[in-house]
Amino acid sequence: MTRVVLHDLMLSLLLPAGLWSGSFGAAGGVREPAAGLASQSHVTIANFQFQPTSLTVHAGDTVVWENKDIVPHSVTDSRNAFDSGPIAPGSSWSLKTTAAGTYQYVCTLHPNMQATLIVK
């Protein structure tokens, strides 16, 4: 319980106000990380590219996509596990991972923008 509160406190401190967020994975969601303290990883969207193009995290971790580009982009799983919708320039979208797997995602607005999220 302490760990959940701490985790939520960390998120509230780390995530900017108004941040778009989502979750996916096991039904009902899992708030407690599978092992250890959950961490936060970042993917930058700039110059019509996701950086890094491949990111590996642990289930329970949060991934934040920051759109530093001049146009909206989306973070959309090819099998519909998650979809950010359009992320405006200067905005972010976060995802709390829950289910292990390899997720190929694209920007639906610019289908050539492709990257991979691996959840272990």
Added chain:
Amino acid sequence: MRVRGLIILVLATAITAMQPAAMGQAQGPTDPQIVGIVLAANQIDIDAGKAAVAQAHDPQVKAFAQQMITDHSALQHSVMELGAKLHVTPEASATADSLKSDAAKTAAHLRDMSGAAYDKAYIDNEVAYHQAVIDAVTKVLIPNAKNVELKDALNGAAPAFVGHLEHAKRIQSSLH
């Protein structure tokens, strides 16, 4: 068929104007001319997109056209901001003038088309146009840009043009 031939002819002329040999005057374009060429190229695709949003038949072609308006308007805005910041006033050039003139001819011919024929002609145009822009940006504009920030901005914009080209090619293959 005659109309399509004319579009290809006009497009070929426009593309020729964007080619390194045509653009690479004796000393290459200056920074003010480069900004002028980029603004012209962006505006051409914004205008083409606006026409296609109204005239296209296929929903994915319409969506692509809207995306071109959004993206190239944003690019246009950032180029204008950068030009103001660097105190680079866009200058006319034979290349920019040629691009505008050829784009006007292409637009005039596209206006007479409709339905699937229009969709195909518009997307064919977008594929060829973006390829020409990529070649021009990478082979002429970037190598000739003197200001480091302008050069960086051109390098940063290149992936957008590549993305648009790939997107247009996907739609092109689905229409054929």
